[in-house]
Amino acid sequence: MALNRDFVGREYPPSASYEVSRVKIKEFAAAIGDHNPIYRDKEAAQAAGHPDVIAPPTFPIVFSLQSGGGALADPDLGLNYAMVVHGEQRFEYTRPIYAGDELVTKATITDIRTAGRNELLTIRSEITTVGGEPVCTTYNTIVERGGAG
Amino acid sequence: MAAKVQYDAVEVGQELPSADYQVRRVNLVMYAGASGDLNPIHWNERFAKQVGLPDVIAHGMFTMAQAGRYVTDWAGDPGAVVDYGVRFSAMVVVPDDDQGATITVSGVVEEKLEDKRVVIALTARSGDAKVLSRARAVVQLA
Numbered sequence: 001m002a003l004n005r006d007f008v009g010r011e012y013p014p015s016a017s018y019e020v021s022r023v024k025i026k027e028f029a030a031a032i033g034d035h036n037p038i039y040r041d042k043e044a045a046q047a048a049g050h051p052d053v054i055a056p057p058t059f060p061i062v063f064s065l066q067s068g069g070g071a072l073a074d075p076d077l078g079l080n081y082a083m084v085v086h087g088e089q090r091f092e093y094t095r096p097i098y099a100g101d102e103l104v105t106k107a108t109i110t111d112i113r114t115a116g117r118n119e120l121l122t123i124r125s126e127i128t129t130v131g132g133e134p135v136c137t138t139y140n141t142i143v144e145r146g147g148a149g
Numbered sequence: 150m151a152a153k154v155q156y157d158a159v160e161v162g163q164e165l166p167s168a169d170y171q172v173r174r175v176n177l178v179m180y181a182g183a184s185g186d187l188n189p190i191h192w193n194e195r196f197a198k199q200v201g202l203p204d205v206i207a208h209g210m211f212t213m214a215q216a217g218r219y220v221t222d223w224a225g226d227p228g229a230v231v232d233y234g235v236r237f238s239a240m241v242v243v244p245d246d247d248q249g250a251t252i253t254v255s256g257v258v259e260e261k262l263e264d265k266r267v268v269i270a271l272t273a274r275s276g277d278a279k280v281l282s283r284a285r286a287v288v289q290l291a
Contacts, residue, residue: 024183031183032214033176038227048226049151057217057230057286061210062184082200086209088283090234096227139234 001078002148003112003119012071014104017130018063022099025055032056042099055097061089064105064125064138071109071123072142079121079144087120088141094134102130110139119147153225156265156290165223165256165269170215172207172241173249180211194245207241212252212280216273219254220286223269231266232287239278250275256286265290 022042029039037044038054045053072079097103104127111122120143127136177191186208189196197205213235221227243250252275259270271284 028183031176031179032211032218033170034214034218034221036218036221036227048228050228054227056214056227057221057233058210058214061186086237088234088236089210089213090232092232092234093230 001080002114003079003121003144004077005112007071007074007077007109007121008112010071010109012107014106015063015066017102017104020055020059020097020099020101020103022053024062025053025059025099028059028062029056032058050096050098052099055099057091057093058089059097060091060125060127060136060138063103064107064127065123065140066105071107072121079119080147083145083147085143085145086140087143088122088139090139092137092139094136097135101135103127103135104130111141114148115143117146117148119144151226152229152288152290154223154288154290156261156267159258159261159267159290161258161261163258165219165258167253167255168219168222170218170252170254171249172211172215172243172252173247174205174243174245176249177205177207177211177243180208180214184208184210186210202240202242204242204244207243207250207252209237212237212241212273212275215252216254216271216281216284217286219256219271220269220288223256224288224290229289230286231289233285235271235281235284237280238282239275239280241275241278241280252280259285262287
């Protein structure tokens with residue numbers, strides 16, 4: 001079933017804030033097999049010029065999707081989640097993410113399009129601190145296989 | 150923050166040495182837990198086959214993280230990666246054995262930008278498949 005184009009341009013209210021912890025960064029770094037001490041050791045991070053341990057570039061996936069997640073579950077959108085695969089992903093940083101950051105994510109559906117037999121939907125997420133400082137913008141495109149019939 | 154690579158020491162067309170990253174089932178279980186993506190296609194062979202996949206496949210974001218690690222290791226500082234985007238072009242199939250799958254990542258300096266930034270074009274392969282396409286990282290060099 002084609003996705004409902006009325007959802008293009010929809011903005012979703014900011015998420016509850018997400019507190020970035022050293023423990024979560026360490027867990028995520030271990031899960032991607034990256035042993036860089038900058039992800040684990042505050043002193044190593046400070047020696048590299050950072051205020052605290054830093055998050056790997058793809059870390060925002062841990063919390064950024066939840067904000068737009070409600071949209072994808074809305075029956076009016078017409079998405080069959082069992083057929084969804086990840087199409088594209090991008091992280092555009094204003095500054096790195098550090099342990100101790102309290103971040104909020106505001107999601108907007110920016111595009112829905114057909115490519116062959118698939119439906120593609122793109123969500124842009126603006127990640128800022130609770131104080132409003134821009135940190136990172138993510139672009140997530142999902143593919144609904146066979147969605148276009 | 151400071152990358153260890155000097156902008157002036159880098160040339161357009163320069164190839165970065167390739168690196169291999171092994172993916173076994175345990176890595177996908179760890180990634181599922183750490184990322185919160187519990188889709189069973191990444192850890193349950195029975196379910197993966199039911200939905201028409203050849204076997205369990207790696208999370209696209211796991212593969213993206215391996216190519217990200219390749220760039221941060223080269224740059225010497227994860228904070229130097231200011232923009233990183235990929236398209237997922239093929240699946241990484243992860244068999245249930247001790248070897249798992251291998252993701253081979255390589256890169257080339259595609260462009261030198263203003264402010265000591267460079268664009269690295271990345272290639273990631275698993276077996277015969279190119280698993281990422283249009284993979285680009287913008288890195289702030291010293």
